Amino acid sequence: MSEQQFEGGCLCGHIRFRATGEPLRPHTCSCTMCQQHSGAPTLCWVIFPRDAVEWIGEGGMPALYRSSDFSSRAFCPRCGSNLGAIDDAPTIGLVSGSFDEKDQLALRPLTHSFDTSRPSWWSIDIVS
Template sequence: MQPIEFLEGGCLCGAIRYRIEGNPFDADYCHCRMCQKSIGAAFGAWMDFNVSQVTWLKGNVTEFASSDFVRRGFCAQCGCSLTYRHTEYPDYLTLTIASFDDPNLVQPNYHIYTEQQLSWLKIEDNCQRYPQARTK
């Protein structure tokens, strides 16, 4: 990925806007059932940043506690999925790649929870695949 100075994005209706300074430190496709249900898609495409890289320009994300430690953020007006936040990692924020104004600037590096990937979904890329979460 080439160095990025700033990235901007937001929700479908425009009530929430954000700006990111610099590149994400990671990006992935998630095939878990929670992502499928919360986003309403076959998988989620996510990118990870340090909280200090993110500036909220307009509006506020509404969060839903989807598990003991996970908060999923969305726009209360249009329902657009925007964030994933794990409370045990307060310095990190995960954003949906598709919420960027130009989502082509970030490409996921790997797939997680492929055990739950929909059987009819065929993805032919060279990304590493993990049956569950990726462990470092």
Template sequence: MFELTGSTSASEPRAGGCQCGDILYEVTGIPDDPHLCSCEHCTLLSGGPAMTWVGFRKEALTWTGPGGRPVWYASWPTLHRGFCPRCGSHLVSLAEDSEMIMVTTFSLKEQGGLEPVGHSYRQAAVPWMSVTLAPCPPCP
């Protein structure tokens, strides 16, 4: 994993939320590991060929909406996914023992600078899907 160094600094918050506006959040910090995922769980949950994710430190995310926090679903023994119980929007994914929370990129109001640089489970992607990834930043 790597951290992006782009237009958003650690002090600039990013806002996001569900479709109905009941579950809202704010996240600060430098985004990490923006990527697509075509695993069976992500394709079933999204109803599409891939989901896009970006990571932030868990403590950098604050739930701000009137509905409070998302409802959690264990899609794998050690992986929990948060969604809005009212409209069903999928918002976050949290692996046990991880310091990071993965946010669905398109639940953010602004996606600038979060172009995917990786594609998890690319071999499982539908054969008609063609993906051009953003260049990876140089290693430190």
């Protein structure tokens, strides 16, 4: 049986990725860094081992902005689309909005991080 593959990319198509295998920790996050990077009150993430992600588009790897002591935010240098974060640890976090097929059950968030940083009017229900 072949491993599951997930593909996606940026708005203009310059940066494309393929992630292979089982996603780790699909979750939402309302930390201020995610809010500022996305422009939204919450960002949806899917984590993969670094060696499970290939950059397959003509643009190669996304541009990086060092956002913390342990991670760099990834984005397209052409259109500015947020693609996720490349951590110093052996993981890459991809934002679920960048996947081609967003309705895959494996991408569904299971937990929510930094719930106390979300705006009080924003309700998040994680259903198991």
